[in-house]
């Protein structure tokens with residue numbers, strides 16, 4: 001039967017052991033083992049409390065008080081240790097994760113738009129201000145939209161210039177943006193006032209002014225009472241807005257199966273000695289209008305297709321179209 005002296009001895013032993021145990025608990029896992037060993041359901045403390053049942057009634061009160069004191073002592077020491085450990089692990093983490101704000105940063109250079117994208121957006125914005133909408137169409141076209149609907153039947157010699165990269169027997173990479181005109185007219189009643197920017201593909205040999213892949217902007221205006229004079233006026237307004245003063249525009253006769261009459265437009269930069277062809281244009285052929293269900297007796301229209309690369313070359317003095325595609329940063333960074 002344990003007496004008060006036994007209890008006191010055991011309490012002293014346990015206090016000593018506990019001090020060592022706590023010193024050894026240097027991380028969260030060791031601290032948890034300590035908790036289980038001393039304060040757990042089957043731990044040292046609860047073993048001691050079990051002895052209380054065998055202590056004589058006269059000594060029980062004092063023994064209970066001493067055990068409660070022991071429990072408070074161990075719990076307090078445990079909590080102090082836990083708080084100290086978590087503070088030091090936080091300190092470790094902060095030290096580990098600290099950033100030296102005095103080191104130079106990683107600089108990310110800001111990019112900018114490719115000159116062709118800029119020119120395309122600039123041209124679009126001029127026509128948007130004049131009241132045109134932007135429409136787009138597929139780069140893989142059917143022969144129908146690319147040729148027949150544009151008044152170019154299968155045996156027409158003009159087809160040879162434009163039947164280029166076939167995808168299947170009846171579909172090809174479009175050589176111009178004119179098929180978009182047909183898509184738009186088929187689904188819209190006049191008046192129609194649109195521009196259609198997009199990529200085009202041709203079998204042209206690469207030289208300073210030709211590329212097998214290039215960009216066009218198509219324009220189409222169909223309404224009652226339009227004439228070649230309206231086309232000329234729109235073009236004059238546009239070239240003045242886009243190029244500014246000093247550039248000269250020249251019209252000359254041309255042939256396109258889908259316009260009648262047809263013209264070619266050349267521009268000469270200030271001080272330049274040569275003209276650069278920038279677009280084909282003309283009054284929409286009545287056969288094209290009736291093909292989409294319009295009445296050519298009531299409405300007329302004009303259209304053009306201009307080359308975006310050539311517009312950029314003229315404005316920025318670029319003398320070789322290949323510069324747009326060579327990915328030479330010295331070229332691109334000038335814009």
Ligand code: FA5
Pocket residue numbers: 175176177178202204209210211212213214215216218256259262277278279280281282303304305306307308309310321
């Ligand atoms: C056409 O493509 C007609 N569809 C234009 C048109 C539209 C006429 C509506 C009438 C009514 P053309 O083949 O001339 O026409 O090309 C028009 C412009 O595209 C040229 O003036 C030129 O600026 C540009 N272009 C044509 N081929 C190339 C090429 N290989 N590389 C760069 N630009 C080109």
